[in-house]
Amino acid sequence: MTVRIITGNEAAAWGARLARVQVVAAYPITPQSPVVETLSAWVESGEMPAELIAVESEHSAMSVCIGAATAGARAFTATSSNGLAYMTEQIWWAAGARLPLVMCVANRSLAAPWNVLNDQQDSMSVRDAGWVQLYCRDNQEVLDTVVQGYRIAERLNVPVMVCYDGFLLSHTAMPVEVPDAAAVDAFLPPRPQPLQIVDPADPRNIGPVVMADPRRDADGVLRGAYLELRAAHHEALLEALEAVPEVGEAWARATGRPGCGLVAEHRLDDAEIALVAAGSLVTQSTLVADLLREEGLPVGVLGIRCCRPFPAAAVRERLRGVRAALVLDKALSYGYAGPIATDLRAALYGTPDAPAVYGAVCGLGGRDVTPEALAEAARAALADARAGAVERPLAWIGRMAREEAR
Numbered sequence: 001m002t003v004r005i006i007t008g009n010e011a012a013a014w015g016a017r018l019a020r021v022q023v024v025a026a027y028p029i030t031p032q033s034p035v036v037e038t039l040s041a042w043v044e045s046g047e048m049p050a051e052l053i054a055v056e057s058e059h060s061a062m063s064v065c066i067g068a069a070t071a072g073a074r075a076f077t078a079t080s081s082n083g084l085a086y087m088t089e090q091i092w093w094a095a096g097a098r099l100p101l102v103m104c105v106a107n108r109s110l111a112a113p114w115n116v117l118n119d120q121q122d123s124m125s126v127r128d129a130g131w132v133q134l135y136c137r138d139n140q141e142v143l144d145t146v147v148q149g150y151r152i153a154e155r156l157n158v159p160v161m162v163c164y165d166g167f168l169l170s171h172t173a174m175p176v177e178v179p180d181a182a183a184v185d186a187f188l189p190p191r192p193q194p195l196q197i198v199d200p201a202d203p204r205n206i207g208p209v210v211m212a213d214p215r216r217d218a219d220g221v222l223r224g225a226y227l228e229l230r231a232a233h234h235e236a237l238l239e240a241l242e243a244v245p246e247v248g249e250a251w252a253r254a255t256g257r258p259g260c261g262l263v264a265e266h267r268l269d270d271a272e273i274a275l276v277a278a279g280s281l282v283t284q285s286t287l288v289a290d291l292l293r294e295e296g297l298p299v300g301v302l303g304i305r306c307c308r309p310f311p312a313a314a315v316r317e318r319l320r321g322v323r324a325a326l327v328l329d330k331a332l333s334y335g336y337a338g339p340i341a342t343d344l345r346a347a348l349y350g351t352p353d354a355p356a357v358y359g360a361v362c363g364l365g366g367r368d369v370t371p372e373a374l375a376e377a378a379r380a381a382l383a384d385a386r387a388g389a390v391e392r393p394l395a396w397i398g399r400m401a402r403e404e405a406r
Contacts, residue, residue: 015149
């Protein structure tokens with residue numbers, strides 16, 4: 001291991017380099033731009049033997065990755081915000097074609113109005129597109145997760161999205177252990193035989209029109225149609241619930257670093273209320289929990305690393321015995337609730353003695369989420385839980401009073 005003081009964007013680039021990515025599709029957008037800029041410099045200097053393709057849009061960037069991955073190459077790109085929205089059509093194509101590529105998303109708010117600061121609305125908007133979605137707490141997890149992402153993707157033949165908070169991680173420097181290339185090579189061998197076959201001697205259509213009902217192929221074999229393909233994709237994604245922790249354990253053995261699983265927990269054993277979040281807010285929440293413990297309040301933290309597939313069994317196990325969960329979403333399903341809160345309620349439905357799930361939205365558009373505000377929200381939620389409240393209105397942490405905002 002070599003310890004480097006690097007940003008989250010540099011950690012993402014190091015992950016791609018150590019994974020021996022062969023094709024990089026590059027289109028800059030704040031706050032992701034330094035990822036592809038760093039990779040471009042390495043490719044230009046000869047430090048990284050890869051093909052870097054500068055494109056004119058994010059849609060084209062994902063198109064390049066689709067072509068490269070279909071041909072059997074290990075492909076990578078990165079994006080943010082409206083760039084992710086612009087490539088959404090190809091996000092669905094890459095997943096539906098079962099291509100094992102990895103993309104980093106430096107989470108940023110979506111326009112309009114324009115805002116370049118952090119929330120998680122961009123990646124949450126495509127959480128149902130069929131990608132594995134992994135959220136990172138710090139820069140070390142960014143590097144580790146990019147490398148692990150290729151092993152997960154190539155095992156399941158599904159793409160992996162590595163999400164980390166824009167500016168809070170993307171531009172913040174912190175110590176990161178960069179593993180030896182030989183250790184990573186042992187952990188991540190060359191990409192296996194692609195699910196798709198590209199062979200001039202065996203020509204075939206890739207991604208053709210598929211009919212509604214099963215049909216027989218040229219050899220008379222009955223083949224599944226659209227519904228069967230979607231079911232197989234769904235089942236492959238569910239296999240990530242086993243693959244993600246297993247790959248994390250293999251990473252720990254290969255590098256000596258702690259493995260990363262589906263969730264992270266902090267002081268949950270005797271917690272009465274759990275703060276639930278994804279990304280860097282998990283790290284911040286652990287500090288708040290420690291602060292409240294000093295006041296005698298039994299607060300713990302559950303971090304959601306794998307948001308898709310949602311780790312329902314893991315969260316049920318970790319929250320057993322907890323009175324309430326306060327979910328801190330940095331995104332919103334407009335007209336309903338925060339996406340993680342919604343998923344958590346669904347996961348706990350029908351569970352005996354399930355905790356009450358309270359939803360809170362914070363940090364939208366880069367609004368500062370202070371420890372004091374989180375602590376106050378936790379105190380209020382704990383008081384409501386002790387009073388027996390099963391439901392409560394969606395809380396907006398840090399929002400001005402309506403009369404003040406006019």
